[in-house]
Amino acid sequence: MSARGTRRAAIGDLAAKKAAGEPIVMVTAYDYPGAQVAEAAGVDVVLVGDSGAMTVLGYESTVPVTVDEMIMLGRAVRRGMTRPLHVADLPFGSYEASDELAVTTAQRFVKETGCDAVKIEGGGRTVDRAAAIVAAGIPVMGHVGLTPQTAGALGGYRAQGRTADEALAVCRDALALQGAGCFSLVIEAVPSPLAAALMPRLHVPVIGIGAGPAVDGQVLVLHDLLGIHDGPAARFVKRYDGLRERMIDGVAAYAADVRAGSYPGPEHQYGMPEAESARLAELLGDLEDGANR
Numbered sequence: 001m002s003a004r005g006t007r008r009a010a011i012g013d014l015a016a017k018k019a020a021g022e023p024i025v026m027v028t029a030y031d032y033p034g035a036q037v038a039e040a041a042g043v044d045v046v047l048v049g050d051s052g053a054m055t056v057l058g059y060e061s062t063v064p065v066t067v068d069e070m071i072m073l074g075r076a077v078r079r080g081m082t083r084p085l086h087v088a089d090l091p092f093g094s095y096e097a098s099d100e101l102a103v104t105t106a107q108r109f110v111k112e113t114g115c116d117a118v119k120i121e122g123g124g125r126t127v128d129r130a131a132a133i134v135a136a137g138i139p140v141m142g143h144v145g146l147t148p149q150t151a152g153a154l155g156g157y158r159a160q161g162r163t164a165d166e167a168l169a170v171c172r173d174a175l176a177l178q179g180a181g182c183f184s185l186v187i188e189a190v191p192s193p194l195a196a197a198l199m200p201r202l203h204v205p206v207i208g209i210g211a212g213p214a215v216d217g218q219v220l221v222l223h224d225l226l227g228i229h230d231g232p233a234a235r236f237v238k239r240y241d242g243l244r245e246r247m248i249d250g251v252a253a254y255a256a257d258v259r260a261g262s263y264p265g266p267e268h269q270y271g272m273p274e275a276e277s278a279r280l281a282e283l284l285g286d287l288e289d290g291a292n293r
């Protein structure tokens with residue numbers, strides 16, 4: 001590999017960070033500039049999340065997004081970065097029905113997007129799917145707590161595991177996914193005490209989103225943290241910028257310039273030698289004479 005800092009990340013890097021007690025930084029990205037920005041900012045893991053269904057494709061949930069759509073996003077992300085670990089979400093309906101389907105879909109993502117790992121949601125039957133994909137040689141990130149692909153069954157986009165019994169179910173799922181060979185887990189929208197109680201029992205790196213500070217790293221949706229997304233934000237979202245407002249201001253300033261005739265300015269125009277433009281006028285005159293005959 002080339003110079004230090006430009007080496008492509010390896011799956012084992014997350015475990016090394018956990019062992020060293022260094023927080024792991026993960027963000028989503030869905031396209032080429034998003035991946036470039038994530039890499040330039042020095043993030044460790046870029047997730048091509050199915051949240052892209054909502055943030056960049058405009059669907060009302062993550063459920064409708066297709067494998068082909070996710071693969072297009074994943075390929076664009078691959079072209080935009082070298083170093084961060086590249087994880088791809090398998091979309092709803094593309095892995096649940098059987099181990100064969102899960103492996104086939106995961107293989108498509110690896111072959112067609114060049115991702116390092118895939119992420120699948122839930123415990124239960126997902127545990128077997130995770131084991132099958134791992135057995136096929138593809139690293140799997142698990143995802144427990146709030147699992148948006150099945151949020152309908154969970155009562156909507158709301159925190160999970162708020163009672164001891166429900167919390168135990170989340171812990172069981174996390175431990176089962178670890179047992180199935182997941183190299184890392186995402187835990188989403190759970191009480192901080194749940195995550196804190198679970199952490200000593202997990203040896204794989206755990207990335208939290210709305211799971212408090214006890215975990216090994218944090219993930220946020222790029223469009224949420226930059227303030228590009230304008231929908232209702234979850235409790236865990238911290239908005240570090242207001243890019244949506246800045247983007248609207250930029251386009252509005254352009255529109256105002258066009259309408260005022262102040263764009264394009266001299267510096268945005270191509271010139272032509274005086275002799276050539278004089279000759280062009282002559283040639284056009286001949287053209288008209290010909291047409292009018």
Ligand SMILES: Nc1nc(=O)c2c([nH]1)NC[C@@H]1CN(c3ccc(C(=O)N[C@@H](CCC(=O)O)C(=O)O)cc3)CN21
Nearest residue numbers: 051054055062148157158159221224229233234235236
């Ligand atoms: N832009 C974006 N960011 C996300 O984090 C995200 C998505 N999209 N799409 C898929 C899921 C949905 N997510 C969400 C969305 C909303 C809440 C939310 O509003 N939660 C409320 C509680 C709502 C309730 O109890 O009814 C909260 O207070 O956190 C949580 C997770 C996380 N994921």
Ligand SMILES: CC(C)C(=O)C(=O)O
Nearest residue numbers: 028049050051186219
């Ligand atoms: C929020 C993260 C964990 C995710 O699953 C997504 O972006 O789809």
